[in-house]
Amino acid sequence: MAAIEVRGLTMTYGDLRAVDDVTFEVAEGEFFGILGPNGAGKTTTLEMIEGLRKPDAGEITVLGQRVWPRNPALLPRIGVQLQASSFFERLTAREQIHTFAALYDVSAARADGWLERVGLDDKAATRVGDLSGGQAQRLSIACALVHDPELVFLDEPTAALDPQARRNLWDLLSGIADAGRTVVLTTHYMDEAEVLCDRVAIMDHGRVLELDSPAALVRGLDAATRITVTPGQLTSTEAADLEGVTDAAEGPDGLVLTTRSPGRVLARLAEDDHLDGVRVQTGTLEDVFLDPTGREYRA
Amino acid sequence: MKLTPFVALSLAILRGFYRDKASVFFAIVFPLMFLVLFGGIFSDQSESKVDLIEVGTVSLVDEMPADARAAFDQTFEVTHTDDLEAALEQVRKGDADVAIEAKGDTIVAHYTQTDQVKAAITQGALQAFVDGTNVALTGQPPRYSLDPQRVEDDSLDTIQFVTPGLLGWAVAMSASFGAAATLQGWRQSKLLRRLQLAPVSTRTVVAARVAVTVAIALVQMAIFLGLGAAAFGLTLTGAWWAAIPLLVVGTLCFMAVGLLAGAVAKTTEGAVNMANFFVLPMAFLSGSFFPLEGAPSWLQTVSSLLPLRHLNDGMLDVMVRGEGAGAVLAPMGILAGFAIVITLLAARLFQWDSTD
Numbered sequence: 097m098a099a100i101e102v103r104g105l106t107m108t109y110g111d112l113r114a115v116d117d118v119t120f121e122v123a124e125g126e127f128f129g130i131l132g133p134n135g136a137g138k139t140t141t142l143e144m145i146e147g148l149r150k151p152d153a154g155e156i157t158v159l160g161q162r163v164w165p166r167n168p169a170l171l172p173r174i175g176v177q178l179q180a181s182s183f184f185e186r187l188t189a190r191e192q193i194h195t196f197a198a199l200y201d202v203s204a205a206r207a208d209g210w211l212e213r214v215g216l217d218d219k220a221a222t223r224v225g226d227l228s229g230g231q232a233q234r235l236s237i238a239c240a241l242v243h244d245p246e247l248v249f250l251d252e253p254t255a256a257l258d259p260q261a262r263r264n265l266w267d268l269l270s271g272i273a274d275a276g277r278t279v280v281l282t283t284h285y286m287d288e289a290e291v292l293c294d295r296v297a298i299m300d301h302g303r304v305l306e307l308d309s310p311a312a313l314v315r316g317l318d319a320a321t322r323i324t325v326t327p328g329q330l331t332s333t334e335a336a337d338l339e340g341v342t343d344a345a346e347g348p349d350g351l352v353l354t355t356r357s358p359g360r361v362l363a364r365l366a367e368d369d370h371l372d373g374v375r376v377q378t379g380t381l382e383d384v385f386l387d388p389t390g391r392e393y394r395a
Numbered sequence: 396m397k398l399t400p401f402v403a404l405s406l407a408i409l410r411g412f413y414r415d416k417a418s419v420f421f422a423i424v425f426p427l428m429f430l431v432l433f434g435g436i437f438s439d440q441s442e443s444k445v446d447l448i449e450v451g452t453v454s455l456v457d458e459m460p461a462d463a464r465a466a467f468d469q470t471f472e473v474t475h476t477d478d479l480e481a482a483l484e485q486v487r488k489g490d491a492d493v494a495i496e497a498k499g500d501t502i503v504a505h506y507t508q509t510d511q512v513k514a515a516i517t518q519g520a521l522q523a524f525v526d527g528t529n530v531a532l533t534g535q536p537p538r539y540s541l542d543p544q545r546v547e548d549d550s551l552d553t554i555q556f557v558t559p560g561l562l563g564w565a566v567a568m569s570a571s572f573g574a575a576a577t578l579q580g581w582r583q584s585k586l587l588r589r590l591q592l593a594p595v596s597t598r599t600v601v602a603a604r605v606a607v608t609v610a611i612a613l614v615q616m617a618i619f620l621g622l623g624a625a626a627f628g629l630t631l632t633g634a635w636w637a638a639i640p641l642l643v644v645g646t647l648c649f650m651a652v653g654l655l656a657g658a659v660a661k662t663t664e665g666a667v668n669m670a671n672f673f674v675l676p677m678a679f680l681s682g683s684f685f686p687l688e689g690a691p692s693w694l695q696t697v698s699s700l701l702p703l704r705h706l707n708d709g710m711l712d713v714m715v716r717g718e719g720a721g722a723v724l725a726p727m728g729i730l731a732g733f734a735i736v737i738t739l740l741a742a743r744l745f746q747w748d749s750t751d
Contacts, residue, residue: 146592147592148588148591148592148747166591168594171592171593171594172594174592176589176592178585178588178589179585180583180584180585181584182584182585182586182588182589183584183586184407184408184410184411184586185411185415185580185584186410186411186414186415187407187410187411191406191407191410194398194403195403195404195406195407196593197397197403198397198398198399198400198402198403198404199400199403199404199590199593199594199595200593200594201397201594202397203397204397223414
């Protein structure tokens with residue numbers, strides 16, 4: 097049985113179709129990503145699935161149950177992290193998670209366990225306002241998971257974090273899908289979706305443009321591979337003559353060869369002993385996004 | 396250890412309150428500053444004596460019997476000088492209220508008309524002492540005597556009037572600011588949305604916020620009455636306890652005012668400012684700072700349309716005017732009516748997201 101079934105979901109604000117006929121399923125135990133730039137309709141989609149907003153049209157089933165109007169039988173089975181850090185003002189990290197634990201009828205000891213698991217046990221006595229951005233997100237995730245829900249929604253958990261804090265959070269996020277938990281994550285970072293998600297729905301202007309695993313999306317794109325060879329190894333004319341190379345141009349880091357058969361080109365470079373410091377770039381989700389929209393990705 | 400959702404939410408709200416210095420200041424310290432001001436400084440004025448300069452020797456004053464002299468010293472602060480001109484100059488400059496000298500059997504009192512009330516008191520009091528001495532000199536017991544009796548309780552002075560009014564203002568501030576800031580703050584941080592997705596009923600969330608606000612109001616009451624009684628001689632009359640249920644209903648009413656401000660405003664600061672914009676003028680027009688008995692009738696009419704006026708009147712009735720507990724019933728009904736109407740209005744104007 098699917099953890100989430102969404103069919104023909106539509107939401108309009110005035111003239112703007114924020115979500116336009118969105119249909120997808122999320123399997124149990126899946127780590128599902130909704131990827132798109134700001135204003136793509138990710139958060140609105142998520143909030144309708146969570147039961148915070150009534151869709152203008154469409155059907156939603158979560159864990160086999162309806163979500164609208166507010167369904168108290170469903171609430172203990174799902175965990176949510178909203179886009180803002182939704183904390184009680186001036187509480188410490190421990191008081192914060194204990195308050196949420198009480199709302200879900202969970203013991204304080206189990207709440208402390210989550211604090212430790214997200215690496216905040218040494219910040220337990222710190223007020224939420226004094227936590228760093230990354231620490232606040234960790235606490236927010238711990239509060240969403242305190243009752244060990246089957247399904248958890250995370251709305252842009254890494255937004256507004258610096259790259260280091262973002263990568264630190266990935267370890268935590270990839271770990272929470274254990275024990276068969278289903279995770280739905282929105283993000284506007286391509287690399288994040290690629291690293292964390294089993295499947296990704298790419299959204300823009302309220303519509304789902306692509307939906308598949310990151311690897312399949314990149315494969316399906318049939319994007320060229322770029323191979324960079326360190327300077328002085330071979331000239332651009334020599335390179336352009338190699339079998340399988342469609343283009344060769346001088347780049348800042350060396351000679352860049354474009355090819356659709358990287359295996360053959362690399363084998364040839366190995367024969368001639370040109371592999372020292374070689375760099376291979378395959379297509380990324382960014383290329384996938386560029387393909388259907390025909391425009392640069394605006395995060 | 397497991398707390399119930401109600402206890403956990405109440406604790407969270409209470410901690411949010413007492414850890415916010417501004418909230419505590421405006422709920423407790425700020426109104427108490429006014430209590431000290433009105434109760435301490437203004438009440439001293441009624442005890443200020445008349446400054447009297449005795450020029451040369453005035454036998455009427457110097458040879459007064461001991462009990463009469465004690466009464467005289469209650470009214471007059473006496474200093475001596477032999478220089479008439481200097482004494483008159485002091486009176487002219489307002490450093491003294493009156494200078495007296497003896498010309499034979501006549502006492503000449505040089506006074507200033509600058510403060511007309513004080514001038515009248517001075518003349519009347521001096522005349523009374525002259526008459527009293529004349530009677531005593533006849534050796535006859537006086538046939539008539541005067542026994543002044545005050546209509547109000549003997550102890551009814553400034554503190555009695557200002558304590559209930561300032562308490563009403565303090566409760567109106569903390570209840571409305573608290574509700575406004577909570578609604579706005581929780582909406583902005585999406586905590587309201589987060590709680591909507593937790594298995595806790597709206598009733599429990601509202602009950603926790605109400606419980607904390609009522610508890611704060613009762614603490615305010617305890618501090619005001621305690622400090623008033625201990626430091627400024629506040630004396631409560633019989634049914635003062637009836638002010639407790641009245642204060643609870645009043646708290647609900649001002650929470651509703653705060654909810655309305657929180658529903659309308661776009662930011663937390665805006666919500667608190669809006670609540671203040673309503674509460675401060677209301678406090679002036681409801682007799683929190685000065686009695687409205689002498690105010691023009693149109694002002695009385697405006698005043699009676701304000702909820703705080705009814706809270707203040709009800710508390711004055713049972714706390715210092717000695718009326719029975721029944722006196723709070725009408726104000727309680729009016730405040731409950733205000734609370735219901737304003738809450739319904741706030742509910743209509745409320746939006747879940749400030750960004751929509």
